[in-house]
Amino acid sequence: EVETLTAHWSLYISLGGFLVGLIMVTLLGSWSDRAGRRLVLIIPSLGLAVQASVYLIVMYLKLPVFWFLIGRICSGLSGDFNAILAGCFA
Numbered sequence: 001e002v003e004t005l006t007a008h009w010s011l012y013i014s015l016g017g018f019l020v021g022l023i024m025v026t027l028l029g030s031w032s033d034r035a036g037r038r039l040v041l042i043i044p045s046l047g048l049a050v051q052a053s054v055y056l057i058v059m060y061l062k063l064p065v066f067w068f069l070i071g072r073i074c075s076g077l078s079g080d081f082n083a084i085l086a087g088c089f090a
Contacts, residue, residue, distance in 0.1 A: 009065050013072045020076030021083075028079045029086045040079070040087035047078020 032040040054071030057063070079086075 009068070013069050016069050017072035017076040017080060020073055021080035024077060024079045025082045025086055028083045029090070032087060032090060037087045037090060040083060040090075044075075044079040044081065044083040044087075047075045047080065050078070051075035 028040050028043070051071045051074055054067060054074065058065075058067045058071070
């Protein structure tokens with residue numbers, strides 16, 4: 001039962017970040033042609049820092065697992081690691 005619950009939450013967290021990040025990477029990729037690559041490298045880095053902060057707070061305060069999903073979506077809204085890769089290879 002615990003493994004099933006863990007697998008479900010892992011799936012939700014992965015999909016939440018992936019679906020939001022997929023949309024944001026396409027927007028940030030085209031925006032980087034106008035704004036420059038530096039911002040496309042900085043914004044996802046800040047999003048990943050927010051995600052790490054949320055993860056630390058959740059673990060420290062022993063909050064519900066749902067908050068991991070919120071942290072992952074925050075990272076996805078900033079483009080996630082895929083936006084960093086897109087900025088590097090552009």
